[in-house]
Amino acid sequence: MSEDPIITDIQFSNFRVLRDAHLPLGQFTLIVGPNGSGKSTALKAFHYLAYAGNYSAQTLVSAGIGPDQGQSVSIRMKFSLPGLRLDGIWHPSWMGLQWQGSSPEFQRRFGNALAVTRVYSFDANILAQPVQLQPNYQLGERGEGLAAVLDRLRDQKPERFESLNAELARWLPEFDRILFDTPGQGARAILLRTRRGHHSIPASDISQGTLLALAILTLAYTPERTAAVVCIEEPDRGIHPRLLREVRDAMYRLAHPQDYGESRPPIQVIATTHSPYMLDLFRDHPEEIVIAHKRDTEAAFERLSERTDLQEIIGEAHLGDVWFSGVLGGVPPEE
Amino acid sequence: MKVAVLSESPADELAVRILAQAVVPHVIEPVDILPLRTRGWPSVLDVVPVVIKQLHYHTLADGLIVVVDSNDSPVHTATHESVGGANAHCRFCQLRAVTSSTMQYLRPISGRSTLRYAVGTAVPAIEAWYLSGLNPQASEAGFLGGALVHDRRELKRLVYGTDRPGLSLEMNRAAMEAQRLAAGIHDLEISFPGGFGRLAVALRGW
Numbered sequence: 001m002s003e004d005p006i007i008t009d010i011q012f013s014n015f016r017v018l019r020d021a022h023l024p025l026g027q028f029t030l031i032v033g034p035n036g037s038g039k040s041t042a043l044k045a046f047h048y049l050a051y052a053g054n055y056s057a058q059t060l061v062s063a064g065i066g067p068d069q070g071q072s073v074s075i076r077m078k079f080s081l082p083g084l085r086l087d088g089i090w091h092p093s094w095m096g097l098q099w100q101g102s103s104p105e106f107q108r109r110f111g112n113a114l115a116v117t118r119v120y121s122f123d124a125n126i127l128a129q130p131v132q133l134q135p136n137y138q139l140g141e142r143g144e145g146l147a148a149v150l151d152r153l154r155d156q157k158p159e160r161f162e163s164l165n166a167e168l169a170r171w172l173p174e175f176d177r178i179l180f181d182t183p184g185q186g187a188r189a190i191l192l193r194t195r196r197g198h199h200s201i202p203a204s205d206i207s208q209g210t211l212l213a214l215a216i217l218t219l220a221y222t223p224e225r226t227a228a229v230v231c232i233e234e235p236d237r238g239i240h241p242r243l244l245r246e247v248r249d250a251m252y253r254l255a256h257p258q259d260y261g262e263s264r265p266p267i268q269v270i271a272t273t274h275s276p277y278m279l280d281l282f283r284d285h286p287e288e289i290v291i292a293h294k295r296d297t298e299a300a301f302e303r304l305s306e307r308t309d310l311q312e313i314i315g316e317a318h319l320g321d322v323w324f325s326g327v328l329g330g331v332p333p334e335e
Numbered sequence: 336m337k338v339a340v341l342s343e344s345p346a347d348e349l350a351v352r353i354l355a356q357a358v359v360p361h362v363i364e365p366v367d368i369l370p371l372r373t374r375g376w377p378s379v380l381d382v383v384p385v386v387i388k389q390l391h392y393h394t395l396a397d398g399l400i401v402v403v404d405s406n407d408s409p410v411h412t413a414t415h416e417s418v419g420g421a422n423a424h425c426r427f428c429q430l431r432a433v434t435s436s437t438m439q440y441l442r443p444i445s446g447r448s449t450l451r452y453a454v455g456t457a458v459p460a461i462e463a464w465y466l467s468g469l470n471p472q473a474s475e476a477g478f479l480g481g482a483l484v485h486d487r488r489e490l491k492r493l494v495y496g497t498d499r500p501g502l503s504l505e506m507n508r509a510a511m512e513a514q515r516l517a518a519g520i521h522d523l524e525i526s527f528p529g530g531f532g533r534l535a536v537a538l539r540g541w
Contacts, residue, residue, distance in 0.1 A: 249501040259497035284488050316377055
C-alpha cells in the first residue's frame with residue numbers, strides 16, 4: 001500500500017463520540033487529548049471500514065440518537081490523490097461502502113490493507129508470554145506473538161535482527177542481545193542477555209517498560225508492509241521520558257524510512273499520547289500534532305499547525321507544558 | 336579532570352566534550368554519575384542550580400559545562416560583557432548569572448577545590464557549529480545578518496539531510512563534525528565568538 005496515496009482526512013458523522021468531526025492526517029500524526037476525546041474511537045475507523053458488514057448503525061451511532069430517528073453513521077476517508085475517497089455508511093436499514101475516484105485494483109488492495117491494519121496497544125504481560133510458532137506470525141495488537149516475530153526475523157533476516165539487537169543495546173544498555181528459549185515443542189520464548197555477565201533474563205522477569213520498548217522497536221523493524229496504516233496507542237506508556245526520543249525515532253523509522261537508511265516504502269503512522277514529554281519532541285513539527293478536544297459528549301480534532309497564534313503562544317516554553325496548561329485545549333474538563 | 340556536561344541530548348554532549356577537550360589544558364573525563372540531561376530551555380535555568388549543588392557536594396567533579404541552543408533569543412555579544420551590560424533575554428547571560436549566583440552560596444568543602452564552570456550557547460542551534468568551515472554563512476555574524484538560516488528544520492536538513500534525524504545519525508554527525516572542528520578550534524571561536532568563543536575563554540582558564 002505504501003506507494004499509494006496516504007489518507008489525509010477522516011470525517012465522522014454520528015459515529016459514537018465523533019458526532020461531527022474530521023481528523024486531519026499526515027505521513028505521521030500524533031493525537032493528544034483527554035480521555036474520552038475520541039482518539040481511540042477514531043483509530044477504530046479502520047476496523048469498522050474493513051469489516052463494515054459486521055456492524056449496524058445501531059451499534060455505531062452516537063449516544064442519544066435513537067433507532068427511530070433514522071440517522072446514518074458515516075466514516076469518510078479522503079486521500080492525498082484529489083477526488084479519491086471512501087465512504088462507509090451505516091443507515092438504519094442498510095450499509096454500504098462507496099468509492100470515488102479509485103480504480104478497482106486500488107479498491108481491492110486498500111480493502112486488503114484495511115483488513116490487516118492494526119491498532120497496537122501493547123500489554124507487557126502478553127508480550128512476555130511464550131508463543132507457539134506459526135508461519136507468517138504477525139505482531140498482535142496487544143503484542144501477541146512477539147517471540148515468534150523476533151524468531152522469524154532472526155531466521156529470515158539475520159542482518160536486520162542484528163541491527164535490532166544493536167538498537168536495543170543503545171536503548172537499554174544493560175542488555176546486549178535478544179535470545180530465545182524453547183519452553184515446549186514448537187514454542188518460543190524471549191530472553192534478554194545482560195551486557196555484564198551475559199545472564200539470560202526470561203521475559204517474565206523483564207520489566208514492563210523494557211518489554212514495551214522492545215515491542216515498539218520490533219514493530220519499527222518488522223512492519224506489516226501490507227497494512228494501510230500503523231496505529232500505536234500510547235507508545236510512551238511505561239517508558240522512561242529519556243527514552244521517548246528513541247520511541248519517536250522508531251515511529252519515524254516506519255513513517256520516514258528513507259531518513260533512517262531504510263529502502264522500504266513509507267508507512268502511514270498514527271499514534272496517541274498523554275505525555276507532555278512526548279509532545280515536546282514534536283515542537284519543530286506542529287503539523288504532525290492533532291489536538292483532540294472534548295466538548296460535553298462530543299469530540300473534535302484540530303491540527304496544531306493550523307493555529308495561527310501558535311508561535312506567539314508557545315514562545316520559549318516547552319510544547320508539552322503549554323498543552324498541559326490548557327491554552328491549546330485537549331485537556332480534561334473540570335467541574 | 337572530571338567534567339560534567341549538561342546539554343539537551345547525548346549527541347550534543349558528545350560534541351561538547353570533543354570541542355571542550357580541544358580547549359581545556361587538561362585531559363577531561365566524565366564524572367562518575369549518570370549522564371546529566373536537560374529538557375532544554377527554559378527548564379535548564381531551574382536545573383542548573385540543582386546540578387551544581389549535586390556536583391559540588393556529592394561528586395568529585397572538577398568542572399561543569401552547560402551548553403544550550405540560543406534559538407531565537409538575542410546573540411551574546413561583547414556589549415553584554417560590559418559592566419551592567421548583561422541582556423535579560425540573552426540565554427548566555429541568563430545561564431552565567433544563575434550559575435555564578437549558585438556558586439556563591441556553596442559551602443567550601445575541606446580538600447575540595449572550587450567547582451569550575453563554563454557556559455555556552457549555540458547560535459541558533461548546535462547544527463550551526465557543525466556547518467562552521469563548510470558553509471561560509473555558518474557564523475553568528477551570518478545569523479545576525481540573516482545569511483544563515485534561522486529555521487531549525489532547515490539547519491537540520493543542511494546537516495543531516497533530513498529534519499527528522501534519528502539519534503544515531505545525530506551522534507555520528509556530532510562526533511565527526513566536532514572532531515573536524517577540534518582540529519581548528521580557533522576558527523569556531525572566531526565564527527561563533529559570543530556562544531562558543533566565551534565558552535572557550537572560560538575553559539582555558541580552568
